[in-house]
Amino acid sequence: DGGITQSPKYLFRKEGQNVTLSCEQNLNHDAMYWYRQDPGQGLRLIYYSQIVNDFQKGDIAEGYSVSREKKESFPLTVTSAQKNPTAFYLCASSTQPKTGELFFGEGSRLTVL
Amino acid sequence: GIQVEQSPPDLILQEGANSTLRCNFSDSVNNLQWFHQNPWGQLINLFYIPSGTKQNGRLSATTVATERYSLLYISSSQTTDSGVYFCAVLDSNYQLIWGAGTKLIIKP
Numbered sequence: 126d127g128g129i130t131q132s133p134k135y136l137f138r139k140e141g142q143n144v145t146l147s148c149e150q151n152l153n154h155d156a157m158y159w160y161r162q163d164p165g166q167g168l169r170l171i172y173y174s175q176i177v178n179d180f181q182k183g184d185i186a187e188g189y190s191v192s193r194e195k196k197e198s199f200p201l202t203v204t205s206a207q208k209n210p211t212a213f214y215l216c217a218s219s220t221q222p223k224t225g226e227l228f229f230g231e232g233s234r235l236t237v238l
Numbered sequence: 239g240i241q242v243e244q245s246p247p248d249l250i251l252q253e254g255a256n257s258t259l260r261c262n263f264s265d266s267v268n269n270l271q272w273f274h275q276n277p278w279g280q281l282i283n284l285f286y287i288p289s290g291t292k293q294n295g296r297l298s299a300t301t302v303a304t305e306r307y308s309l310l311y312i313s314s315s316q317t318t319d320s321g322v323y324f325c326a327v328l329d330s331n332y333q334l335i336w337g338a339g340t341k342l343i344i345k346p
Contacts (some may be wrong), residue, residue: 149245162279166337213279220260227247229281 128152131230138210138237144203146233148216156201158217158227161185168215173238174199203235211237240265240329244337252316252345259310259340261325262281270301272310275339284310284323315344316322 129150137229138144148157155176160168174193188207193199199218201211213234217227241264251257261270272284285292285299287308292299296316299306312319322339329335 167338170334214280215281217266217281223330223336224269226269226283227326227334229273232279232281234279 126140129218129228129230130218131214131233134231134233136233136235138235140237141205141222143205144210144235146201146203146214146216146235148199148200148201148230149197150218150230151197152220152228153196154218154228156219156221157193158219159183159189159191159199159201160217161193162232163216164214171201171214179216210235240267240327240335242327242335242337244323244325244340246340247338248341248343250345253291253315253317255315255344257312257315257338257342259312259323259342261308261310261327263306263308263327263335264307265304265329266303267327268328268332270303270308271326271334272299272308273324273326274319274321275324281324299328312342315342317344317346320344 131145158173161169169185171189172191174180180193190202215232216230219227243262245260250304268334269288273284274282287299287301289301298311322341324339326334337345
């Protein structure tokens with residue numbers, strides 16, 4: 126089935142460690158996005174990529190890094206520089222960035238101890 | 239930038255009731271989308287609706303772009319409809335702006 130796969134679903138890490146969250150899509154979508162959601166809050170954009178080998182910072186990019194070496198893959202690294210990394214992370218993709226029709230993965234819940 | 243306001247913030251209903259959720263936006267938009275976030279956190283697309291009316295089973299949505307609002311109707315609510323409903327609009331820079339959501343609880 127076509128879709129967006131995020132892994133792992135749950136992740137625990139010690140403070141100071143870098144963590145990489147995986148996002149893979151087989152929808153042949155050009156654009157991919159990473160969002161962060163804190164409890165009881167809406168979504169905030171971390172990074173987005175409209176095409177392979179290109180990505181742009183969103184509203185809260187500090188302490189995060191991404192890469193887009195393949196169309197299907199858009200991994201997110203939460204670095205030790207991120208002050209409060211515990212959150213729910215959602216990856217999304219869309220056919221074209223200018224349509225804004227997003228499809229989401231199931232999310233990754235990161236807890237930093 | 240564009241402001242997106244959703245109302246009500248919280249809604250508690252008995253199973254079988256109907257509900258209307260509203261999304262107001264402060265400027266013209268290129269598009270609008272409704273999502274349902276279930277209690278496990280998954281975001282499900284409901285409608286991609288820049289204008290007009292769409293229906294999908296017990297759910298329907300209407301966007302009146304000229305008056306800057308959209309409505310999501312849920313009829314004959316079921317407990318599985320519980321969760322948070324978000325609307326998101328696409329602004330002139332092709333950035334998605336999210337509302338704060340409406341938390342819906344359907345009691346059996």
